[in-house]
Amino acid sequence: MPDRTSARTERAPVVERPDQLRNVVLIGCSGVGKTTLAESLALAAGAVGRAGRTVDGTTISDFEPIEQQHRRSVQLAVIPLEWNGAKINVIDTPGHPDFDAEVRAALRAADSAVFVVSATDPISAATRALWRECADAGLPRGIVVTKLDIARSGYEEMLTECHDAFGLGPDTLRPVFVPAYDGSRPCGSVDVLLGRTYGDPGDTPDLAQIRESLVEAISGQDDSLMERYLAGETLDTDSLADGIRREMISCALHPASAATDYGVGAAELLDLIAAVFPDPTHRRPGAPAADADAPVTAQVVRVTGDAYVGRISLVRVYAGTLRPDTFVRLSGPDHTDDATERIPTLTSPFGKQQRPVPDAVAGDLVCIGKLTNAVPGDTLCDPENPVVLDPWPLPEALLPVAVEGHTRSDDDKLAQALARLTAEDPAVRLENNPDTHQLVLWCTGEAHAEVVLDRLRNRHGVNVDLVDYRVALRETFAGSAKGHGRLVKQSGGHGQYAVCDIEVEPLPVGSGVLFEEHVVGGAVPRQFIPSVEKGVRTATAKGVATGHPLVDVKVTLVDGKAHSVDSSDAAFQAAAGLALRDAATHTTMRVLEPVDAVKIVLPDDYLGAVLGDLSARRGRVLGTENAGPGTTLLRAEVPELELARYPVDLRALTQGTAEFARGYLRHEPMPEALAAQHTQAGSGNGH
Template sequence: MPDRSAARSRQAPTADSPDRIRNVALVGCSGSGKTTLTESLAVAAGAVGRAGRVAEGTTVSDYEGIEQRHRRSVQLSVVPLEWNDIKINLIDTPGHPDFDAEVRAALHAADAAIFVVSATDPISAATRALWRECDDEAIPRAIVVNKLDVARHSFDDMLTDCHVAFGLGPDTLRAMFYPVYDGDRPIGSMGLLTGRSYGEPGPCPVSTEARESLVEAISGQDDTLMERFIAGEQLDTASLQEGLTREILACTLHPAVPADETGIGAVELLELITTGFPAPTQRGRGAPPCDPDGPLAAQVVRVAGDSYVGRISLVRVYSGTLRPDTIVALADGDRDSRERIPALTSPFGKQQRPVGEAVAGDIASVGKLATAQPGDVLYEPDHPVPLDRWPTPTPLLPVAIEAHTRTDDDKLSQALSRLASEDPALRVEQNPETHQLVLWCTGEAHAELVLERLRTRHGVQVDTVEHRVPLEETFAGPAKGHGRLVKQSGGHGQYAVVDVEVEPLPVGSGVVFAEKVVGGAVPRQFIPSVEKGVYAQAEKGVTTGYPLVDVQVTLVDGKAHSVDSSDAAFQAAAGLALRDAASHSTVRVLEPVAAVRVIVPEEHLGAVLGDLSARRGRVLGTESPEPGVALLRAEVPELELGRYPVELRAITQGTADFARQYLRHEPMPENLAARYGESD
């Protein structure tokens, strides 16, 4: 194949019509070979040389340094290619489950998906779950069976596995190309529809049975084609390719392509994408018609930070034409701003190649949009266009951090604000109860990425510390307390005596202050001072340092001095009285309890139940929302949920869906409370 990289490597593919665009997302688990396949496609299309590199040590879908260092994709990457005069926006996605938000964004921006499965490994449960989600959203799909050169399973065996794993009907999955071997080594493939050979093999007879099966599947939903097929007419390739596109678009047929890491399958896949995959005009998405002359409607798919060029927003255009120097409105809910579009570029690895415009259906990069966030809609001012957002996973893994130095602390807030605006899966919390700065992430790999971005992109060094769960304390029974403050050191002294009675209240009552002073033992002007002192001491706690809750503190008696009593003296005496009452009662530590919901395949239900029991969880019940799936509800102490997202993923092979919500505080078991400062 001629190396066309020199002619095209400096120029981005362009399209002047939506019909000449295909937007395709590559999805699959880590290790399936998506990035290598992307490189093979780029080489086959002449976008890069045969080494598959756009710069020394950089693959076509690399963007951040962490991807090169850890050999792991962490965000979606767009690689625009050109084949058969069609522009293909190939969207490579991460395979690690921590970056599921990137996969959802890619599927939202694409018009079809290619599932890459490895012939060396079983089809993962996470891949099966993603297929079901795409099925629910009616996303057209194809399958690439990769790594056939080192396979443990044959192409036919993998198709059988896909039928079972994805729950497909007998006519739904069909090979479009069939591998040709020289011994155990694949050397090319044959097109079942066209009879064309790819790779090294010369003329090779195509199985009549396999071709007829494919033609029958393509003709199944088209009465005219089916009548011609039944009549024994030789159907022309153009008619079959039109039928193939209809079947793929309707999700009634999923073509399969064999591939390996030497490049076999790349040309075949490019042919399939350009002749069988739907154009943006063919797939309804609840957006305005895909018309380059229509009103502008575009959406920010991803925002990436770059230490040299700043923020880069990846944008999918659904309607109209996006051009430089135009004023657009950006909106997301109540937030609305207007900005000028600078020069447009086309992403290619770390490179940004200039383009003149982006028509409806295309994907382009826009630099220096100061307020852009993923999901934002771009439209003509005063002509808003609503576009649906894609679902973003809830971050459930807490990582508490502290600035390493004072200089880091000065820069930390701004750096985190920028990262959170770029990453919808990151939530930054300043916990008002524990006073910790907490990063809520989707998993350990996501947390590692956020910390590395802080260090390398923003120059901020932080230390991770133990995440603290907000505990509380309360009185187990009624008690009386006496607080006496008497100080005399010349001049004005300090004098206040306070007597209180404390009694527990129901959960959620907070701290209630009352007074039953008779005879003016505590002058009226100092009763508010006692109340302030009670609330201040309750916030600091009385024995453990955790806030005191669910008690009523009643001022019953006290003494004052005509000269030495003051507001400050009575506040201090009230705190002393509350602490004294605690010394005459049992103070219990209260821990937060979360309502937990887990959706899991029934095959993993036993393991999940056992794990929750070990975490002091109380299972409230299970139900079956659909065959083979269990919905489990439980109440679990939050102290036991710190690493639960990571460990749940491990015991369910990444197939469980987990949600949590604060429910209440309740007394901690005595054996644990002793570790957290229970006092008798």
């Protein structure tokens, strides 16, 4: 067993072999105590002092100002620890659903997961969904129950809830450490396999039955262990630990333990991770073999910005050994040509510190500075042995945030700042909308938007103002109309003269603008017909009645007049625009709004509420279908104007259990009462 009084260390752990590594991601919703658990693990390993602080006085997680302000993680944090001859890379992740991209990146970097569940709260739908996702990916998982010191329910009751919530089969969830109590307060833990108590003994449960059940579960999947067990042989701890590891790797067993906010259970969890959690040599499907002597293959997990050293890339090494002053090939979807870059010094992250390390073997996590072209998901490999690893899926950013620079100076710096920001945070989607001329940051939710704006301001030194998000409205003719355009100007020298008579007819949705000419007798000379068409298309692009582009009309030039000296290309362009605007005064004009096709996957319990909400948003439900046990897929058409805040509202309506996707479908007439609010150029604010 480890020396639990080990002195605090300020050097970075270094390993020589992949089997000495454990990469473990902590997963759970906000408030369950993941960051507290991570700090307790660091304290137990002697990596931080009692205040959970690094040598520079910062915390090892939640060290960004916005994290400390809101007491909420917004990015993953890697905490390398030494324990029992192993290097354990603990990856703390945000619990808020807006930062799911960070969780997905952490899952790619990890070889196993610890699901953190609070005994004071029910298991969230998001946590259940992540469990299913990990199960589908074959990621080994364990469970830690927190907050038992303030909970009304006990450890066994919480494991029963986990069993039901995660849909586990019999014998798959087994306690390896059981809390000991001083009254109702956990004061220590009992190792089920060894029967040894850590901390204060307190009131310990009867371990005989618990141990017997665990041993049976381990032996039941291993013929040699089962033979020894049935023969009455006492199985040694190492054999049982090996059995747990095999069962974890096959996802047939999920070990459970407990931890408190004041550190009880932290050392025991480190024991468990070091002894039975898989190392990188037990590779997941599709990943390169963790061979330290193979050609280098690595993947960028995330990119952060630092005011002093610039961009820092967190990298998972899958194969080979990464060393400073070597060259790697950078490949990814954003790179048209594979680029070769030199690796500068390697560092190990620890809070805001970057501690130098000599190299990084296969399976390890390491930081590289000044990879100026790298983005999350990119592959780093030996130039002579090119490999491209698939990036992980990202949540779709569906919440629009329209911004503009606060000052001219901010405008000048904004483009460069946004380029850096989107490289650091691939969950942000940047759009320069050609229709509304707005700069739109598409985010995953309000909390994500707040972080994006904070980083623009504090990390990149650019202040922006929020402006109302606008949708791309259009206008069209409700009926046929005639228009007359006459331009006559005489101010000395050559004047300007052109007359156009047109007829306008509405066309079906999606037809665009069609121009024809039926001029007889040369009333408009042939050389000016293209000028008329150009004037028509210029006017339709700007709009003639409401300030929105005119679409789905046929414009026919039927007559006109010209002057042998004063007519010109510019004159006929202007006359065509006047004729089109005149025609708009002789019929009803309709405002067209974009309509999106929407797909929503949600639990059946919330179907009625979501249907009612869609009706209030002028949505048309096309149908529903079964999407799995207790789940429905709903298809609808909804005006884009009604969807600006839909990601936030849908999450509140379904307690974060629904997912939705959207895509542009078509433009269609807006109700007249609503259209009256959008007859000025540039209007169209989202609700």
